[in-house]
Amino acid sequence: MKTQAFDLQNVRIDSGPLLHAMELNTDYLLKLEADRLLSRFREYAGLEPKAAHYEGWESQGISGHTLGHYISGCALMYASTGNEELLKRVNYVVDELEQCQDAHGNGFISGIPRGKELFEEVKVGDIRSQGFDLNGGWVPLYTMHKLFAGLRDAYRLAGNQKGLVIETKLGLWLEDIFAGLSKDQIQEVLRCEFGGMNEVLTDLAEDSGDNRFLTLAESFYHGEVLNDLAEEKDTLAGRHANTQIPKIIGAARQYEVTGQEHYAGISRFFWDRVVNHHSYVIGGNSYNEHFGEPDKLNDRLGEGSCETCNTYNMLKLTKHMFQWDGYAAYADYYERAMYNHILASQEPVDGRVCYFVSLEMGGHKSFNSQFEIFTCCVGSGMESHSMYGSAIYFHSEDELYVNQYVPSTLTWKEQGIRVKQETKFPEEGQGTLRISAEKPTKFTLKLRYPYWGEQGMSVKVNGEDIPVNVGKSSYLALDRVWQDGDVVEYDIPMSVRIESMPDNPNRIAFLYGPLVLAGDFGPINAELDSDRALASVLIGDRETLTDSLIQSNVSKNVFRMKGLGYAGDHELRPFYPMHDHRYSVYWDLFTSEEWKLVEAEYREAVENNLLLEQLTVDSVQPAEMQPERDHNFEGEYVGLGKIYNRKYRDSWINGWFSFTMEVLPEEQVDLIVTYLKSNDTSVAFDITADGEQLGLGVLESEEMNKLETIRYELPQTITSSKSAITIKFASHDGHKVGQVAGLRIVKRNS
Structure with missing residues (x-):
């Protein structure tokens, strides 16, 4: 490790937009009712809930994920500000979780519907997954990861010893679940999103001293993804982005604790590919939650660009990697993504946050309700806006890195040094560092010369100009004996x-x-x-x-x-x-000449897109997690796949699947389905709407994997007085459903 982060309690942000974001987040954390977040934990432990659960995701199969984020958010903000009310919240929730764990009696604790039964099924080898579920549960290990992380943060950041005790018991319960599974069975489990279980188990091994958790963390090595990365192959296209990033954070932690270099190689290659080949100008990545082909972003702009959880996790990964290598490029990316995505994802008046930060041309940001939806990005937002102080300063034994230009105060206890940074950054590029020293102290102060500093950088120490003999995306090293009262001034002119x-x-x-x-x-x-x-x-x-x-x-x-x-x-x-x-x-x-040549075509494309948007009532992309959850996807003997980076659902013999889609009760609408045709003669199926036949599906084609769009009229006898209907694809006896790559409900006059 070349550098080390400072503990959050040693960094205080003093003013500026980051402090404003933290204050909004603190208000939000304190408005949330812990008993409502705990409701299902108590219910499933056989205890009387003290309050009704929240709605949105907290009333669905992923319930409980928010509580983990909430513990982490409160613990992070307590460490960042010293707000004692947040410490009380952490301690209260941990005490409640102890009661729930004691009631279960075997270390288990969860707010997941059927959680206990589901994991018992897995334990005996009964493993069923359609990609985004495990035995009918919505990403249960993802939800468990949030709980593990919250308990870890209660222990590490808020000093709650009980948090480690509860987490250790929970870890031993999970070890028992996995103990009898073969490697192949575990890989089947890992088909379903599991967050960063390898990360929290590695942390638990470090905190508890019990290496059984390191062994368990190794079980969460998802070979389908990580083997390619280990061989420096970018096969990210079509993958659910935020399913992958936490796995890499886990690999980074496994490297730090075990020293196994292949984990570092996986992490470095992944970071480079995502940041330099899959990211937009704001530092975010993904479209509709999924990676696309590397360096192909032009056609991936819209309201579904840049899921905020992804960047929350990329910043966590970046912090790990900076500590390994000390490269300014990591701090450059951190700055870009922190200001232009994470800070941009928070509504600056009331503190609501975005699931996606839209990059649609002419689009706008959409913010989640604070008390009704509880999506993943609401949860990660509780943490993102609590930990801005975590990556401003880093140190080695005799080096102090200033990575971010933020008005803040650092206490470097080991050296008896206090640094107060005064700046109006990011609105302007000037600032001052005021040094307080208990005694004259020799160390190297390293100021980041950012990638955007095209007009140079000037630095003064106690009014004396210092030659800046380094280039962009590097560090200016000021090696001297620092005295109490020393002043460093920097000026990095900004330009367009x-x-x-x-x-x-x-x-x-x-x-x-x-x-x-x-x-x-x-x-x-x-x-x-x-x-x-x-x-x-x-x-x-x-x-x-x-x-x-x-x-x-x-x-x-x-x-x-x-x-x-x-x-x-x-x-x-x-x-x-x-x-x-x-x-x-x-x-x-x-140029004027280019526009004359393309204006008519460009205008037509814009008008067609606008028309489709105006006429669309509802749409769903099959085989993508959130769209399917939003449309109540169900099915039996269901498959999924991807061709030409287009995802689809199909079925095995005698299979079926369905989606619930919005319609207009008083207007005529049609169903448009996009299929991938093939020469598979075993494909034959019915398409129905609320049980009424719409058509027969026989998708034979001499051209393999040809996209074809078919429009089905929806009679008003089906849609009248309804706001939603069920579209079902059901195979004929002994046959399969073909590859369904998209569904859209549109107004009839299109």
Whole structure:
């Protein structure tokens, strides 16, 4: 380990947007009712709940996941602020969980429906998974991971010794569940998302001193994914992104505790591929929760871009890897993603958070309700906005790294040093570090020279200019004996620059220093017509593009376009605080000559997309976890697969599956189904809507895997007075359902 993070309690954020985000999150954590989050834990332990459970995901098969995040969020915020009320919350929840565990009597504890029975089935080798479930339970090991992590954080961050005792008993219960399973059976279990179980079990081994948990962590090596990464093969396309990232965090922890280099290799290769080949300008990744082909992002923009949990986890991974290598590139990425995705995912007035941070051109952010939905990103948001202080400063025995420019105070107890950083970053690039020292102390202060510092970096120590003889994405090392009262001043001038999509140099984004800029398209409730959709078109020359931006006299990071916008010029402003306006982060840039050639085609594509959006009532992508959960996916003898990066559902002999889809009770609607046709003669099935026959499915084709879209009329006798219907695909006797790659309900006049 080249560097080490400081404990959170030794870093205090003093002002600025990160502190504001923390304050909003603290308010939220204290408004949540612990007894409601504990409700199902008590119910399934045979105890009387003290309050009704929350709704949303907390009323579904993933219930209990939020409580784990809540413990972690409160513990992190307690460590970050010293707020005693948050410590009381942690201690109360841990005491309640102890009662639940005692009531179960075997170490088990959970808020998962049928959790105890489900794991007993797994224990005896009865393992059933359709990819996103385990024996009918929605990602139960994912939910258990959150509970393990919460108990760990209660112990590590809030000093709750009981948390470790409970976690240890829970770990021994899980060891017993897995003890009799073969390697193949365990790999079958791991088909279902399991979070970072390898991470928390490795941490538990370290905290408890019991190496049985290291052995159990090894059981969570998911060969289907990790073997390719170990061989430096990027096979991420089509995979559910946030299913993979926690596994890699676990691999990173296994490397740190065991020293096994292959875990480090997996982590480094994965980080490089995700950050440099699968990520957008804001530092986020994925579209509709899934990775695409590397360096192919141009056609993956929309309201489903950049799941926030992914970036929460990528920042955790980045922190581990910086401690191994001390490379500025890790801190550069951390800065990009922290400000432009994580901070941008929080509504800056009331603290709600985004599941996805939309990069749709002309789109807007959508924030989850704080007390009704409880998605995964609501849970990870409790943690993300509690731990901004965790990656500002790092140290070795005689080095102090300043990785992030944040108004904050650091206490370096081992050296008797206190550093107070004063800055208005990220709004401007100047700042001051004031050193307090118990005695003259020799160490090297390392200031990050960020990747965006195109106009250089200047540094002064006690008013004396220091030569900056390093390049961007590196560190300026100030090696000296530091005295009480020493002052370091830094200035990193910000400038506007352009970054392009990897697969389309003319689809661009603007940045000012570390901040992504977005075009302000006005209030969300303004109707988005074709002219407004064309607002993301710029006409100009790349070489002189930034010359056509006029800096505001009021705010240095706000710019007005001058003669660039095809549909009118707009203001560019920092993306992170935008919350109630439409915007565009990406722009399509054409020269005047290029635009003349493509205008008609471009306009037609925009209008067609707008029309489809306006006419669509509901849609679902089969074989993707959240869309299927949202549409009550059910089935028997069901398969799933992916061709050309397009996912599908099919069935085995005599199988079936169904989706619940929204309709309009008073309007005529149709069903559009996209199939992957093949020459499989065993495919024959019925398509029904609420039991009424729509058509026969026989998908024979001389062309293998050809996409074909078929439209089925939905009679009003089926949809009248209904808000939803069940679309079912059922095989004929002795046959299979073909490959269903998409469903959409549209208004009839399309």
